[in-house]
Amino acid sequence: MKHTILVTGGAGFIGSRLVKKLSDNDYQVIVIDNLTSNLPFVQLPNVINCNVDVRDFAALDEIINEYTPYCIVHLAAIHHVPTCEIERNYALEVNIIGTENLLLSMEKNKVKKLVFASTGAVYSPDYPILNEDETPVDPFDNYSLSKFTNEKQIRFFTQRTAADVCIARLFNTIGANDPNGHLIPDILRQIDPEEETSTIRLGNIHSRRDYIHVDDTANLLMLMATSKNNTGLHTYNVCSSSEYSVEDIVHKISVLLRKPITIEIDPERVRKYDRISQKGNNQKALTEFDTKIFFTIEDALKDILNKMYDFQVWL
Numbered sequence: 536m537k538h539t540i541l542v543t544g545g546a547g548f549i550g551s552r553l554v555k556k557l558s559d560n561d562y563q564v565i566v567i568d569n570l571t572s573n574l575p576f577v578q579l580p581n582v583i584n585c586n587v588d589v590r591d592f593a594a595l596d597e598i599i600n601e602y603t604p605y606c607i608v609h610l611a612a613i614h615h616v617p618t619c620e621i622e623r624n625y626a627l628e629v630n631i632i633g634t635e636n637l638l639l640s641m642e643k644n645k646v647k648k649l650v651f652a653s654t655g656a657v658y659s660p661d662y663p664i665l666n667e668d669e670t671p672v673d674p675f676d677n678y679s680l681s682k683f684t685n686e687k688q689i690r691f692f693t694q695r696t697a698a699d700v701c702i703a704r705l706f707n708t709i710g711a712n713d714p715n716g717h718l719i720p721d722i723l724r725q726i727d728p729e730e731e732t733s734t735i736r737l738g739n740i741h742s743r744r745d746y747i748h749v750d751d752t753a754n755l756l757m758l759m760a761t762s763k764n765n766t767g768l769h770t771y772n773v774c775s776s777s778e779y780s781v782e783d784i785v786h787k788i789s790v791l792l793r794k795p796i797t798i799e800i801d802p803e804r805v806r807k808y809d810r811i812s813q814k815g816n817n818q819k820a821l822t823e824f825d826t827k828i829f830f831t832i833e834d835a836l837k838d839i840l841n842k843m844y845d846f847q848v849w850l
């Protein structure tokens with residue numbers, strides 16, 4: 536058995552893939568999650584699951600003290616952007632107090648390595664390509680504000696403790712089983728596989744995003760968590776460096792399903808504040824961790840459709 540890695544939010548969409556990958560690679564995995572996303576714990580022999588809320592310092596600290604992991608990957612958060620706007624206090628409590636609890640417990644128990652899931656949404660929307668060490672950050676909603684604050688909390692933690700920290704700025708991660716109401720689950724929910732054509736209702740269809748398959752995200756997080764200790768704070772984009780509009784995604788799904796899909800604009804779904812583009816540069820992460828992006832957008836969509844409808848998609 537290799538090192539022990541603790542994953543908060545390890546029952547979630549990205550966390551469950553990361554936990555499985557770590558387990559497959561012979562790491563001992565400790566998961567902390569309170570199951571608010573309604574996905575189940577991953578049940579594997581070398582995975583210990585703890586139903587704990589990151590806002591509960593005593594419970595969190597007891598687990599970190601018991602297992603003193605080599606690295607903690609902190610994914611637990613309220614991530615759904617509309618929920619972060621409607622339940623503002625709750626989102627800030629989980630994301631900011633939860634993160635502070637974790638950092639305090641790490642400091643107390645001398646855990647020196649952390650990988651933190653931040654977001655590409657912390658960058659200022661005014662730049663065509665987002666680079667970790669050059670592009671200014673400028674959060675513009677409650678969710679990205681919480682992640683920006685987390686990055687600051689972690690910077691102070693690194694200064695206090697000389698820890699080894701990777702801030703992973705994740706871009707739009709896609710895959711089957713996404714519990715949050717993101718674009719692709721929203722599109723697929725509106726398509727009836729039995730019908731020959733479909734009409735779907737969407738909001739901002741021209742916004743472009745950098746989509747990355749969840750297995751590629753989990754791969755990069757695993758490499759960060761298991762890399763040799765490298766004291767200091769390091770920030771990496773976790774993205775594909777390719778950008779597609781909502782219209783492009785609908786078109787690609789339509790081709791894969793061989794089904795005409797018409798888009799109707801639903802004014803209720805149009806976000807008032809929406810950045811037109813969010814494209815990251817992934818060279819720093821790919822070079823440093825000597826890896827690549829395995830899924831093209833077509834591969835990623837095929838994988839989602841295969842798992843969702845459980846039938847073979849033909850091109």
Ligand SMILES: NC(=O)c1ccc[n+]([C@@H]2O[C@H](COP(=O)([O-])OP(=O)(O)OC[C@H]3O[C@@H](n4cnc5c(N)ncnc54)[C@H](O)[C@@H]3O)[C@@H](O)[C@H]2O)c1
Pocket residue numbers: 543544545546547548549550567568569570571572573574587588589590609610611612613614629633652653654655704705706707708709714715
């Ligand atoms: N999915 C994306 O596209 C994306 C993009 C950027 C950043 N991120 C970040 O990556 C991380 C994982 O995202 P995800 O897509 O897997 O989301 P997710 O909602 O599937 O996972 C979050 C997990 O945290 C758990 N959780 C929530 N509140 C908790 C609490 N108080 N205590 C303990 N556990 C709690 C949930 O039960 C869930 O299992 C999040 O921090 C998210 O902000 C995700």
